[in-house]
Amino acid sequence: MPLHIETPYVESRALSERSGRAIWLKFESAQPSGSFKLRGIGHACETYYARGAQRFISSSGGNAGLAVAYAGRQLDVPVIVVVPETTPARARELLRLEQAAVIVHGASWQEANAYAQSLLAAGDAFLHPFDDPLLWQGHASMIDEMARHGHKPDAIVLSVGGGGLLCGVVEGLQRNGWQDIPVLAVETEGTASLHAALQAGHPVELAAVHGVATSLGARRVCDQALTWAHSHPIHALRVSDPAALGACEQFLADHRVLVEPACGAALSVVYDGHPVLNAYSKLAIIICGGATTTIDQIRQWAAAC
Template sequence: MNLHFDTPLMESRALSVPGEQSIWLKLDALQPCGSFKIRGIGHACAVHQSRGAHRFVSSSGGNAGLAVAYAGRRLGIPVVVVVPETTTARAKELLGLEGAEVVVHGSSWQEANQYAQTLLGATDAFVHPFDDPLLWHGHASMIDEVAEAGLKPDAVVLSVGGGGLLCGVVEGLQRNHWRDVPVLAVETEGAASFHAAVEAGRTVELPRIASVATSLGAKRVCEQALHCAHAHPVRSLVVSDRSALAACERFLADHRILVEPACGAALSVAYDRHPALSEYKKVLVIVCGGATATIDQIRAWAEQPDCR
C-alpha cells in the first residue's frame, strides 16, 4: 500500500502574475507527516517489511525521522530514531506523537547516524534519510502525478539537502521521457554541499552547516546527486537565509501553508524572480514542506543580527 497521498498541483497566481509566468506548485507540504519524505521513505519501509524487517532504525532530527515514525506506525512496526542534541523540542514531540522511540546522541547528524548503525540487529532495517535508491524511486512518484495531470513544465525548481529529492525528481523526469526539462537545484548559503560538489567535480564535505535551513544541512551531498547533475540538465542556485525566510512568510500569507526555510529556499527563487527563471514560461516548484519549524521560530531567525 502507498503511505503517501497524491498531492494537489495548482497554479499560483501570487507567483505567476508579477513575473508574467505560469508558476505551478506541487504541494507535498500537505503529506500526512508534513513533507515529501513520506513518498520515498514509505516505499522503502514497505519494501523492508516485505523482506522481513521487524524494526526500523533511522537517524534524523527532522522530516525523515517523522516519515519513518509515521510509516512504522501505519505498518505496525516499531521505530527507533536517533537524533542529534541540536534537535528541537518540537521535532522530538512530533516523533513521540508518532510512537517512535527517540534516542539523543551526538552534536551533529553525522554522529547520530554513526550511533544508529550500532543499534542494528539481524531483523532491523536501517532507513537512510536521503541516500537510498528505494527513496529516490518513491520520490519520483510526484513527477508521475504531474505527468498524469497533463502538465509538462519548462523547468522544475526544488531544494537540495542531502540530494534525495533531486535524485527522485530526476528519476521521475527521465522515466516520463522528460529528459529535456531542466532542474534548478536550490540551496542556502552555508548549507550548499551540492553546489560545492558541482564546482569541485566530486562530493566534498562542508566544514560546518551555517544556515537556518537545517533540513538542508547535509555536510556532504550523496554521490547520486552529482551523478544526476551529469546525466540530466541541472543548474545549482544558492540563495540567502533571509530570502528563504521571507519566502516562508509570503507563502504562508498567499497560500495559508507554513513550510520550513529549506522549502522556502526553492520558493524564494520564484518570489524574488531569480534571473535563472527568466527563460521559462511554465515553471514547477516542488513545495517539499517541513513539519518542525513554527512561524515564531521563522520570525526569530529573521530577526537575528547575523541572518544573511
Template sequence: MPLHINTPLVHSRALSILSGKSVLLKLDALQPSGSFKLRGVGAVCERFAQQGKSTFVSSSGGNAGIAVAYAGRQLSIPVTVVVPESTTDHAKKLIAQESAKVIVHGSSWMEANALAQSMLEDPSVAFVHPFDDPFMWSGHASMIDEVVAAKAHFDCVVLSVGGGGLLSGVVEGLLRNGLAHIPVVAIETQGADSLARSVSAGHLIELEAITSIATSLGAKKVCANAFELTTKHDIRCHTVSDLEAVNACEQFLIDHRLLVEPACGASLAAVYEHSHDLLADFQAPLVIVCGGATANPMQIQNWKKQLSS
C-alpha cells in the same frame, strides 16, 4: 495502497504575477507526515515490513525521521530515530508523537547517522536512510508521475537540495516519463550548500559544518548519485540566504495559507527573490513545495528577527 497520498498540483496566481511566469506548485507539504519524504520512506518501510523486519532505525534532521515514525506506526513496527543536536524541539516532538523513540546525538546529521549505524547488529532491525537509497528515489519520483498524469505543462523543476534524495527522485521521475530534456533548478541555503560547492570544485566535497538554519538541508555531503546526476542532467545549482528562505516561508504563508520550513523556503525564494535571473530561461516552472512540519509561525518570526539584526 501506498502510505503517501497524491498531493494537489495548483497554479500559483501570486507567484505567477510576481514572476511573470506560469508557476505550478506540487504541494507535498500536505503529505500526512508533512513532507515529500513519506513517498520514498513509505515505500522503503513497506518493503522492509514485507521482508519481516521487526524494528526500524533511522537518522534524520527532522522530516525523514517524522516520515519513518509515521510509516512505522501505520505498519505497527517500532521506530528509533537518531537526530542531531541542531534538530528543533518541535521536530523531536513530532517524531515522538508518532510513538517513535528519539535519541539526540552529535552536532550534525553525519554524527547522528554514525550512532544509528551502530544500532544495526540484530538482523531483524532495518536501517532507513533519510536520502541515499535508490528504492527511496523511485518512491519520490511518484510526484512527477502525478504531475504528468495531470497533463500539466512545465519547462523546469525548482526544488531544494539537502542530501540529494529529492533531486535523485525528481530526475528519475523525469526520465521515466520521457522528460529528460527538462532542467532542474537545485536550490540550497548558504551554509548547507554541499552540492553547489561540489559542482564548483568538480568533485564531491564535504562541508566542515552546517551553518544554515535550514537544518533539514543539513547534510554535510550530498549522496554520490546527486552529484553524478549533475554530470548527466541539466541541473542548475543556486544558493539563497537564510533570510531569503525565511522571508519566502512568511510570504508563502500569506499567499497560500500553508506553513513550510526554511528548507522548503529555499526553493520558494528562487521565485520570490531570484525569478528575474535564475528562471529567466523558463516560462512555466514547477516548484516542489517539499514541506516541512518542523517549523511553526513563532519560530519563523524569531528566525527573521535573528537574521535581520
C-alpha cells in the same frame, strides 16, 4: 496502497502574477507526515517490511524521521529515531506522537547517524534520510502524478540537502519521458554541498554547514546527485537565509501554508525574481514541506539575520 497520498498540483495565481510566468506548485507539504519524505521512506519501509524487517531505525529528527515514524505506525513496526542534541523539542514531540522511541545522541546528525547504525541488529532495517535508491524510486512518484496531470513545466525548482529529492525528481523525469526538463536545484549559502561538488567535479564534504535551513544541512551531497548532473540538466543556485525566511512568510500569506526555510529557499528564487527564470515561461516548484517549523521560529530567525 502506498503510504503516501497523491498531492495537489495547482497553479499559484499569486506567484504567477508576481513573476509574470505560470507557476505551478506540487504540494508535498500535504503528505500525512508533513513532507515529501514519506514517498521514498514509505516505499523503503514497505519494501523492508516485505523482506521481513521487524524494526526500523533512523537518524533524523526532521522530516525523514517523521516519515519513518509514520510508516512504522501504519505498518505496526516499532521505530527508533536517533536525533542530535540540536533537534528542537517540537520535533521530538512529533516523533513521539507517531509512537517512535526517540534517542538523543551527539552534537550533529553525523554523530546521531553513527550511533543509530551501531544499534542495528538482526531483523532491523536502517532508513537513511536521503541516500538510498529505494527512496529515489519512491520520490519519483510525484513526477508520475505531474505527468498524469498533463501540465508539463519548462523547469522544476526544488531545494537540495543531501540530494534525495533531486535524485527522485530526476528519476521521475527520466521515466516519464520528461528528460528535457531542467532542474533548478536551490541551496542556502551555508549548505551548498551540491554547488561545491559541481564546482569541483566530484563529491566534496563541506567543513561545516550553517544557517537556518537545517534540513539542508548535509555536508556532502549523495554521489547519485552528482552522477545525474552529468546526464541531466541541473542548475545549482544559492540563496541567502533572509531570502529563504522572507519567502516562508510571503508564502504563508499567499497560500495559508507554513513551510520550513529549506522550502523557502526554493520559493525565494521566484519571489525574488532570480535572473535564471528569464529562460522559462512555466515553472513547477516542489513544496517539500516542513512539519517541525513554527511561524515564531521563522520570525525569530529573521530577526537574528
